[in-house]
Amino acid sequence: MQAAPSPxxxxxxxxxxxxxCLLPLGRLALETFGMAGLSLGANPVxxxxxxxxxxxxxFLLITLAVTPLCRLSRWNxxxxxxxxxxxxAFFYVSMHFLVYAGLDQRFGVTAILEDIAERPYITLGVxxxxxLLPLALTSTNAMMRRLGRRWRQLxxxxxxxxxxxxxxFYWQVKLDTLEPTIYAAILAALLGFRLVDWRRxxxxxxxxxxxxxxxxxxxxxxxx
Amino acid sequence: xxxxxxxxSWEITSESNYLNRRQFLRGLALAAGAGAAAAALPGRSLAxxxxxxxxxxxxxxxxxxxxWEDITTYNNFYEFGTDKEDxxxxxxxxxxxxxxxxxxxxxxxxxxxxxxxxxRPHALExxxxxxxxxxxxxxxxxxxxxxxxxxxxxxEPNADAKYVAFxxxxxxxxxxxQRRAILRWPYEEGLTMAEAMHPLTLMAVGVxxxxxxxxxxxxxxxxxxxxxxxxxxxxxxxxxFTQSQxxxxxxxxxxxxxxxxxxxxxxVDHPRWSQARERRIGAGLFAEKQPTLPFNGYAxxxxxxxxxxxxxxxx
Numbered sequence: 293m294q295a296a297p298s299p300x301x302x303x304x305x306x307x308x309x310x311x312x313c314l315l316p317l318g319r320l321a322l323e324t325f326g327m328a329g330l331s332l333g334a335n336p337v338x339x340x341x342x343x344x345x346x347x348x349x350x351f352l353l354i355t356l357a358v359t360p361l362c363r364l365s366r367w368n369x370x371x372x373x374x375x376x377x378x379x380x381a382f383f384y385v386s387m388h389f390l391v392y393a394g395l396d397q398r399f400g401v402t403a404i405l406e407d408i409a410e411r412p413y414i415t416l417g418v419x420x421x422x423x424l425l426p427l428a429l430t431s432t433n434a435m436m437r438r439l440g441r442r443w444r445q446l447x448x449x450x451x452x453x454x455x456x457x458x459x460x461f462y463w464q465v466k467l468d469t470l471e472p473t474i475y476a477a478i479l480a481a482l483l484g485f486r487l488v489d490w491r492r493x494x495x496x497x498x499x500x501x502x503x504x505x506x507x508x509x510x511x512x513x514x515x516x
Numbered sequence: 517x518x519x520x521x522x523x524x525s526w527e528i529t530s531e532s533n534y535l536n537r538r539q540f541l542r543g544l545a546l547a548a549g550a551g552a553a554a555a556a557l558p559g560r561s562l563a564x565x566x567x568x569x570x571x572x573x574x575x576x577x578x579x580x581x582x583x584w585e586d587i588t589t590y591n592n593f594y595e596f597g598t599d600k601e602d603x604x605x606x607x608x609x610x611x612x613x614x615x616x617x618x619x620x621x622x623x624x625x626x627x628x629x630x631x632x633x634x635x636r637p638h639a640l641e642x643x644x645x646x647x648x649x650x651x652x653x654x655x656x657x658x659x660x661x662x663x664x665x666x667x668x669x670x671x672e673p674n675a676d677a678k679y680v681a682f683x684x685x686x687x688x689x690x691x692x693x694q695r696r697a698i699l700r701w702p703y704e705e706g707l708t709m710a711e712a713m714h715p716l717t718l719m720a721v722g723v724x725x726x727x728x729x730x731x732x733x734x735x736x737x738x739x740x741x742x743x744x745x746x747x748x749x750x751x752x753x754x755x756x757f758t759q760s761q762x763x764x765x766x767x768x769x770x771x772x773x774x775x776x777x778x779x780x781x782x783x784v785d786h787p788r789w790s791q792a793r794e795r796r797i798g799a800g801l802f803a804e805k806q807p808t809l810p811f812n813g814y815a816x817x818x819x820x821x822x823x824x825x826x827x828x829x830x831x
Contacts, residue, residue, distance in 0.1 A: 324801070332801075333589065333590065333601065334582075334585070334586040334589060334590035334797045334798065335797055336800070336801045337795065338653075338795070395801060396805075398804055406790075407790075411789060411790075463788065467594075467598070467698060467699070467769060467770070468598040470696070
């Protein structure tokens, strides 16, 4: 294994990554307020809604890409950025929901509940958001320690969440399913990697027997 | 094919004369602000688009029309791409002259008609209509056109003509959206003869007193203001009078979501979203949606066409 960057370097990289993750929000803010010659176009509510949703989805997939990247590159320190990426996914998904609830539905509780009950793609999206909530709340070091093994089990929810999110996108488009299909293909690749990896390791563990517990301690976070 | 007119209407009416026309001053003021933002984009501005000689037409709404920019940059015209700005980006080089329409089926005068032959006998009217998209947004559009019925009568439909079918140009070379089978190309639409002959139904050739921009369906498109926008077929190259109900593109692609009639109806939801309310384009980020009206507010004019028809089944 190569040497990991120093703690200082990791911290600096985290700051850079944080700024990068804010770029989509910054651009949307400029467009919303019509600055730098940018605008949200003729239907600003829809544009804001779709762009925030897309970024929520992008960040979910980026978060799911961290583990495969670690395994393929053997840069295990990449895992240190995963929490921030996951929290940005939660942030953009929450903003997406707030624009829907606030700007599109004007916080009309009845209308929102009706939508959730009657429109399957909204049911899927809201389910994904509700499932994402406990993951965001248990993302602190203290919660990780407190939950122990169960933390990892809980955070496996990210798989159904991302599947629901892509499905939500797929059902929302009127006709042209090219883009959601691309998202689904990327998700399938990310999940497929885990399946292959898991089966390979199970094979190794069977052969090595007692090494499995040692393996888990050495790489406590790599399950996701 | 017959020859072109020697003098085009915009050569007769000077730009300054046109700009003085009172009915468009309000629209121009709206467009002026938007024009600055659109300067960097490839489409033609309002001022640079050739103008048409028009007379005021009936049925116009008093509601404020949407800006030129809204009307010409937010379009569903899948032949040029499925994003709302795609038609604006991809249709600028589209060739609309020469343009020929093939007329066939149950009529006395089938044949191939040149664009100018089609327009020649008709006075072009300004008609400000509400436009309601099936996606639950709406606009107010100052169309230029003439009653479709006046055109169809010239082809002398016979007693067997119960419907009239339309087709859009199929030309993947010019229409990049047609390179993928999103819809079954060419786009097809149809109306009952009663709908087609109704005086509200417009063959549109312009907007804001100007020639129709390519992204809005140049050079000839239908406007049926009490129906969802997808019934308003664009860049028409074929008209056929038929005995039986013609197939229509959206109905072929999703029959449970899009019917033949597609009348605006707040009581019948799209399977995936509500049709009870609509977002008026241009109203801004914080505007409330407005209630959708039966037949898009034209019930007084057209509801009688559907007497006895179950509008839930015939959506």
